[in-house]
Amino acid sequence: MREFVFALEYDPGTNPVADVLEAYPDTTVRSLSYHVTPESLWRVDHASGTAEALEALEGAYADADYFADCLVRDDCGATCETQVLDRSSDTLVVYTYWDRTESCTSVPHLALEQLGRGLLFETYREGRRHRWRIVLDDTAPIHDFFNAMGAEVGECTGIEMLRLTDVDPDGSFDADRPVDNDLPPEQLEALRAAVEYGYYETPRDIELSELAERLEIPRSTLSYRLRRAEAALATDRIADVSPLEPSPVQ
Template identity: 55%
Template sequence: MRELVFALEYTPGTNAVADILTSNPETKIRSLSCHVSAENLWRVDYVTGGQSALDELTETVTNAEYYTDCLARRDCEADWETQVIDRTDDALVLYSYWSRTPSCTSIPHLALDHFGNGLIFQTTWVGHRYEWRIIAPDDTSYHAFRDAIENEIDDTTGVTFVRVGDADDATPDDATPDDGDSSLTPEQDAAMRAAVEHGYYRTPREIETYELAEKLGIPGSTLSYRLRRAEAQLAENYATEHSPPANLSPPDT
């Protein structure tokens, strides 16, 4: 099986759920199940956090103007509902059902269009970062799917591709730049240096992709692409330059 891991990062004020999660950093949304057909999407999510945050999330997701997973972000006339099926003081379980229309789409629908049936989805949403993990058949190629996501989102959302590879070893399949050069392009170099300078790689992260993109004056999707290409190239360079000795024996077990 192959996997793709990536994250959407919402600009403040563009997604009500992301704004609530950012204001309540202890709150997390994790998928329990997510299923998609050509016309429909249904999923169950487990939410943990403080009582006031859960109350606010419940009110927001059950009365929102559009379905949270819809990438269109406009009135697409979709038929959807989200309801609470279980609730405690510090957790709740949400069930959502959405019927797709020609003017709207979602990440699971894009995946279905590109990869076909038999997909597994896992999601984790903390703050403005909404991370997706998709498991697909071995012969899956992700490049067209990446382009489709970047075409669907607008400048209010950044996307960072974290990993592409085998589900059991997470080895990247696109670690070399498009031109085969072992060095970074000037654009990648500038993006990487700015990310380091502004604390993008610190823990906890001091700046989000959309914020750094605003400082650089480029779209969030462009910055995400440059960073992931630079990260892949730097990782490959490191592995090449620090190869273990050929006669290195594995540790005793």
């Protein structure tokens, strides 16, 4: 088995959920369950954020023009159902289902058509970035799928291939983890630029928004890449360090 990880980057105004996540940078959405057939798609998402952000996110899910993962820009005529399964001050769990029409297409439907059945999907969203992880057979035609997806996403959505590796049976099912302790290229590039432009100096020589403009990527995307890179480096750094002893009770 192999894992194929890639990311979509939505332009403003092209995806209601991405617009909300851009407006609330500390809000994230990850998939809890994902299912697709040739005729339909349904998924359960877990969102974390402030009460204000989750209220806006719930409205985006209920938007009449929004169909989860549908790549068609115009009205495709699909029938969509959304339902809130759980809601708290900082958590939102949403179920989404839609029936496919002749004009509908999505990442999972393209994967089903190009890669075959038996696929496992995992997604994570932050800002305008929607990252996908697909676990698939070793012989699945990845390049055919990637080319088909590139033809469907159009000019309003960027697409980036992140990695294609064998599934690690001893590793967790986590799309964020680096491969062989190496940072993904986009995280390494962000970290290198942050160092070169003085983002880590005290005081800083450049702010995050200015650095994002220089790299020509959204601020939220740069923030995410730096946080993931910093987390990976910190984890790797202390991996062999003895755990802290609990402080004695006074």
